[in-house]
Amino acid sequence: MSHRDDLLAAARTLLEDKGYAHITARDLVAASGTNLASIGYHFGSKAGLLNAAIATVFEEWTDQLAELAMADPTASPIERGHVTWAAWLAGLAGKRRLLVSYIEALAQAERAPDLRRQLAELYRTCRVRVAGLVAESLGDGTRGDDPRCRAVASFVVAVCDGLAVQSLVDPDGVPTPDDLLAGLATLWSASFPPDGNDTSGRT
Amino acid sequence: MSHRDDLLAAARTLLEDKGYAHITARDLVAASGTNLASIGYHFGSKAGLLNAAIATVFEEWTDQLAELAMADPTASPIERGHVTWAAWLAGLAGKRRLLVSYIEALAQAERAPDLRRQLAELYRTCRVRVAGLVAESLGDGTRGDDPRCRAVASFVVAVCDGLAVQSLVDPDGVPTPDDLLAGLATLWSASFPPDGNDTSGRT
């Protein structure tokens, strides 16, 4: 394992137990068994390392959700949404501490152009990917860059964000998957009106 | 004006243009024209001052919304919700920078017991107050401590939070007041079934 990998792993750990804002360069060195100067050498700065770590976390989450959403090839789009959110909600409790760091980073990004660009790019990629999954699940030849797919993707991602944050603010007040489904039904049919030919699920 | 007030005002200003995490004690002194030691004297610590400032911001927001929600004495509960959220959404753009600081504080609270307690108390008070408004708007003698009122209050507050955060993450993807109303209608009728029973969505 290179120092680079060690540092990344340590950053990931520390994001969980110290929080983005309170990690010092010396924390990272101690947790990784590497050297102070290695941070600068491999990542340019402490911020560079931390942001790289945030990115891996984000990608990890998207991977998990994407895999889950597409696990059942026969599922309708609405079922996939349900599955995704249910899984997301179920996992939130265990992600709590990392989530806090992620939210911290989100806030810092407002005044840190580099981090901001990085997060924006991450979101863009994520949405494109989700849009692709939506198109795939429609199975009628619609492509991922279809505006409707992009709209649905934005919506799905936004809901995941909203749920995550709400679980921080008020862990006991987060809606159940069934609550979500009721809301989803309304919003989904508003996006894909069930008039004429439509493959989207009926409830 | 006492140093206490000057510091509080400076903290409020700095929360907007430097962000919770990056305000230093010397920033506060410079912006307030006071003295380094006055922070400790009046607030115990820099964190004490910052948290007091956050509290005033929070209370200011609640005051504004409460006033707006109750402006029209003939409005139904659902109309009040609509008005409140619409106003909240309209104001979010102008609150953006303060909002970032608030979110930062929220994240920090996870590892800062004092701040955490303070925010929890703020939320509790806020919910009680909203529940009171809900009861008042029902106008049928229901009291604010009725479980249904409390549930509605939690929901309303959570939505405000969710909207705020989403406006940070993705300002262009925030739902319109009308989108909200559609979702609200579903959820509201699920909370207060117009007739006997079972209005919740099913798979």
Add this chain to the structure above:
DNA sequence: AGCGAATCTATACGGGCGTATAAATCGGCT
């Protein structure tokens, strides 16, 4: 084996940080 590049180590540096201390000043009260 020998060389250059990549990587790692040890340490120094300057700076900014939050807080504490002690003295000066103010303000109300008798």
Add this chain to the structure above:
DNA sequence: AGCCGATTTATACGCCCGTATAGATTCGCT
């Protein structure tokens, strides 16, 4: 006027921070 507590001032202390530098080591290649 004189006192006392509340407040304000000026400054010092010690700590820890992020980064840079320079030299040692390792690795890949011929």
